[in-house]
Amino acid sequence: MMITEEIILRELSKIIDPDFQRDIVSLGFVQDMVIDGGxxxxTIELTTPACPLSPVFQKQALDLVGDLPGVEKVLVNMTAQKREARKTDxxxxxxxxxxxxxxxxxxxGVGKSTVAALLARTLGARGASVGLLDADIYGPxxxxxxxxxxxxVRAxxxxxxxxxxxxGIKLMSFGFLAGDGPAVLRGPMVAQYMQQLLHNVAWGELDYLIIDMPPG
Known part of the structure; x- marks a missing residue:
C-alpha cells in the first residue's frame, strides 16, 4: 500500500486532546509532514510548551503511524506555539x-450572556451580518x-x-467542543485556547463580532 498524507492524517486523527475533546488533526496541531519512501x-505543535501530554501524543503518533504498512521510520517533532508569534488579522x-x-x-450571574445574545439578535434583525463568540471557557x-x-464543530x-x-447568527463556543459539562482545564492553557477560538475560526465577512466575555 502506498503511504499518503491522507492515510497518515486519518491515523493521527485518532489522537484526542482531552481538553478540546477533538483530534489533533482537526485542531491544526499536525504540520510540516514529509514522506520520503518509508x-x-x-511536527505536532501544541498550544503551550508546558503541556504534560506532549510525550503521550508523541508516543501515540509513533505507534499509530509506525504500524502502517510500508512505514519503516517515523520522526515526530514536538513543539509549541510561541507566545510572541500571534497571528495578524x-x-x-x-x-x-x-x-x-x-x-x-x-x-x-447578572445576565451578561443574555445581553450579548440579545445584542447579536438585534443587530442581525437590522440586517447586519453578526457573529457571537462565547469566551467563557469555564461556563459557556x-x-x-x-x-x-x-x-x-466542523473544520x-x-x-x-x-x-x-x-x-442567522454565526456562533462559536467552547460548549460546542466540550459539551454541557463543566470544563476542567490546565490554567496556562486557557489563554491559548481563547486565541484558538478567536483567531482559528472561519468567521467570514461580518459587520459585528460580539464577544461574550468571562466574568471578572
Whole structure:
C-alpha cells in the first residue's frame, strides 16, 4: 500500500486532546509532514510548551503511524506555539470582521450572556451580518441560549473551525467542543485556547463580532 498524507492524517486523527475533546488533526496541531519512501516525519505543535501530554501524543503518533504498512521510520517533532508569534488579522479568521464588541461584567450571574445574545439578535434583525463568540471557557452559555446543546464543530479545509449558525447568527463556543459539562482545564492553557477560538475560526465577512466575555 502506498503511504499518503491522507492515510497518515486519518491515523493521527485518532489522537484526542482531552481538553478540546477533538483530534489533533482537526485542531491544526499536525504540520510540516514529509514522506520520503518509508520514512515519515511531521511536527505536532501544541498550544503551550508546558503541556504534560506532549510525550503521550508523541508516543501515540509513533505507534499509530509506525504500524502502517510500508512505514519503516517515523520522526515526530514536538513543539509549541510561541507566545510572541500571534497571528495578524490577515492570517486569522478576523480579517473580514469590521467591528468587534465585547460584553463584560464584574461578576457572573447578572445576565451578561443574555445581553450579548440579545445584542447579536438585534443587530442581525437590522440586517447586519453578526457573529457571537462565547469566551467563557469555564461556563459557556451560548449553546443553551440558542438551544444548540447537541451541536459539535466542523473544520474547514484550512483547519479553521466552522462556526455554527442559528437565527442567522454565526456562533462559536467552547460548549460546542466540550459539551454541557463543566470544563476542567490546565490554567496556562486557557489563554491559548481563547486565541484558538478567536483567531482559528472561519468567521467570514461580518459587520459585528460580539464577544461574550468571562466574568471578572
Amino acid at each position: 520514512t515519515v516525519s511531521f 490577515a492570517e486569522s479568521g478576523l480579517k473580514d470582521v469590521k467591528y468587534i464588541l465585547a460584553v463584560s461584567s464584574c461578576k457572573g 452559555s451560548i449553546p443553551t441560549l440558542f438551544n444548540l446543546h447537541e451541536t459539535g 474547514a479545509p484550512d483547519q479553521k473551525f466552522l462556526p455554527n449558525e442559528a437565527e
